[in-house]
Amino acid sequence: MDHTASDASSPYPVKDFRFRVVILCLCICCFIASLDTIILSSTLPAIATSLQATTTDAYWCSASFLFAQSVVQLIYAVVARALNRRTCMLAAIGFFGFASILCATARNIHWLIAARTIQGVGTGGTNALVQLILTDIAPLAERPKYTGLVTLFSALGLVIGGLCGAAIVQHTTWPLVFWINLPICVPTMIGFVWCLDAPKRQSSVWTAIKKTDWGGGIIVTGSLAGILFALNSGNAVYPWTSGRILSPLICGGLGLLGFVAYERFIAKEDAILPGRLFSNVTAVSAYIMALLHSIILWTATYYFFLYLTFCSHSYLGAAILMLPATLTFPPSAAIAGHIIGRTLKYQLANIIGFAFLVGGLSGLANLNEFSSVGLQIGLLLIVGTGFGIPFISKVFMAQTAVAEDDQYMATAIVSTVTSVGECFGVAISSTTFQNKWNALLDKELKQTVLSVVIKGSGAERSTALLATLDKETASFYRHLAMQSFQTVWIVMGSLAGVALVLSLFIRDPKPKEATPTESSVEAIILDKEKA
Template sequence: MVLNQRLERFLKTESPQPEWVQKIVTFCKRRPSEKIAFPLVITSFCVIEFIRSVDTSILTFLVRAVAEDLHASTVDSYWCSASYLFSMTATQPIFGGIAEVVGRRTCTLSATIIFMVGSIACATAKDISWLIGARALQGLGSGGMDMAFSLIIVDIVSLPRRPMYVALLQLCAGVGLIFGGLIGALVIEKLSWRWVFWINLPLTAVPLLCFIIVLHVEFTPKSFSQQIKAIDWTGTFLIIASLTSLLFAIFGGGVVYPWISKEVLGPLIAGICGLVLFILNERYVADRNYIQPLMPLRIFGNRTAGVGYFIAFIHGMSLTIISSIFPLYFYITDELSFIPTAVRMLPTPLVISCWVIAAGYVLNKTKRFKWSNVLGLVLLAAGFLLLFTLKYHSSLGQEIGYQVIYSAGIGILFPGRIMAVQSAQERDEDVGLAASLISVTLNLGQCFGLALGVALFDNFWNIRVRKILRDGFIPPNDIFYGNAVQENLDTIKSLPVAIKWHYQRVGAETCSYIFLIFAVVSGFTLFLSLFSRNLSFDRETRTRLVTHDSNTMSTSCSGSIEKSSADDAAMAVVACDDGSGNCLRTTV
């Protein structure tokens, strides 16, 4: 809007303007048609969701390559993955609060640029400390994009039609998380690991250009002083400090420091205390001081929303366990290299893709979510239980068939958990922030899943290896403990058959017990899901949208109209994907 006002003043000057200037001004004032703007925004969201999800899991397969190139230990390389998730999760709530103050578009553009700068820093890293810091910067941008996309989807798509678009974005995120393994395997076999980050630049630059041209979400600008006063600074400090302490303890426990040590217990206790203070601040301070609360507690105020967030948390843990632990089963028991392992796991993303689309279609038709979530959790629990039965000599049919079961459950849960949270909100203005916090919860689940998976693998592996060592089946010189397995996979494969057989059995048993734990966790989540209400989301969300060619204001994406001033009507136009209620608010 400010740009167009300056252009108008420029055109009203007495001196005649050259024709090329007139063309530039006309181009700047032109907005894409409604049939172009909406698909471009959704497509750009999908592309970036895939990229940022790939970057979440891809370094898991590049640990050894990174460690060798940068002369680092595997523990240091572990922090390259952890710092990305760490930064992404700790800062997401901040982006949600800031987006309410400075606007969705500003938040989206800033986060995308930060992600690109972080990718460049990763690709040019000279040592492991540089790479860990660059990954944290990249995670900051990734978290901001994820949060902004969740908010904008709520703004531009009406509630009844939202499941299909939510399913589409979640499909790209889920497939990217699993496909990160295949992409990582191809990179490590054919190229340098640095190409993982260089390829982000062209793939992100095109969506960024689309955002600049077509993404203009209606927003009432505020002065800089108003923006500063509106931010919940106390809540911002408390949530960053709390999540940073908590995530450091989670990622460091069992990997860098023992779980029962002051280096882990100190940050863990500090993080929990900080979260309690944050809740008290949001409840008693922010609202009463007329500050925009970072997380209004009413969002979590009913059991249906609470169950939806818990499902998202377990969903994130399950995704991380599947993408990190299951490949180790193939490496150790089947003696596969990176690319064959990634190919062996292809059924997982393919089945997830099919079921995300199917679940989104069903939700779009039924306008209910409860039994979709129940079915997804049943299949997820059954899938983990079947994985528990895998042995070192299990057949190919079992390894592939069991993937179909748990992948169906994972796919069904993607749209269902989000719609549970959105449908449970009593205020329309809370729907966007509530939906965006699903991303925070999912990423927290991934953080816990990564840390818990590493800790369980090391502990179960070490228990069995020590027993074999006591029984004299493996010489002391050929002993590899859990924290050294990934960097010595090739060494284990080259051992004599009699020794290697014991490691194959240990690997299969270790993975199976982890799967059993998650079968129990999924079953408990299934039990909780039965207590959620089967709410309908067949209602229009009320949003303040202004038409361009009349003195009226639309208050919902379905087209209901209220009177407004001519000045307000000139402020914005509304672009819809097909006139059916999916509105893209475009500021003029």
């Protein structure tokens, strides 16, 4: 490991220019991942029209991305442990950039779905490896600070993605959504090649590969794939009672049980997810809170934007009105990260953050189509702050709750459940919204005859249709949507309440910085004066 003479005792790289370049590249990875995740939501209707896609096909443009992103993260963690972080990060960015070209040149919707799947494979890798590389290059007490920094760039991606997507839809053509990724990907890859390196391994690559728990990796990945396919397809493609949903859901659940048995009785010491990662109340709470936080975050991001479009705002106008939440998220996360890094305590941050979310989501449940912009902005400020404060603590909680050598996989678990939470959020919120819509619609149809019947499955794409309906019918469906949104916010507020209760039981253990072993510090920054 290369260090200057003045810092020879530190197991971490010197914070020179190249260190800063790596941190910047990690920030850019988070920026482009969040940008690409959010930008498609506002451009998908235009893409579907251009490629003559069905509603189901259009849905899978987004779902395939989330599906692939969630499934591959543990695989990246396993491969990166056997090889090195830089190679895996370059591969992930390469997948993402290549897939962006395929998306931009797509000639039909099936081409685009396949390309989006590859893009998800790339994004899943960058999401996992950003935190893993931070674990390698920064001491435990400093990680909240750097996590806060990359969070700023993630939030910036959300802001710019929402605005750019809306602007592209109104003023240019949709392939630009994907072409803009390339000028960002190429310099980032160059930065990693120049500044991030892996030291000589004490054992050969082949030995590391043989020791890796590939069986466990395959079982858990296949199980997650079945569960996530069911969650992404349920109610959107097939009914929840369909065998095409129940079969992968049940098989995936049984597969996870089999994975637990395999890890305990077959993989044993070589297990990728040993039982000790789940033996600590604080660590398990960190994983659950990361899942709940992600479910609520992505539900709020999508459904409040949709709420604004039902209030007759344009896509661009809705994106602008979302700014109070996206602009309060990063500073609250950064401030919380700074405080956590200085005090090494996170329980209070979680309590305050989830209390803000419970209050803010309760307020959203009282909004309707006539609510003032001032009230909407005020609630978004509360919700954005609530999302930001506990955002950083989930990784820090998991890392401080396990041994030094286990911090790597604890970080990978948090990253994976965060992505899985996006899929759960889509499934829970869409099912809640559509079921409430259909229940209210069926009740109305028993009493009156509507000129146009819009079922719950088409409700989320009906905002343009409402403009063509007579005033009374359009008003009915807007009111129907408001009641459905209120139910979504009540469910999300309940989940925030669960996270708030969990935060009362976690503890603030005193972290100990141990000298990392070869398995826990593999990526280093090249010194300028490398011999």
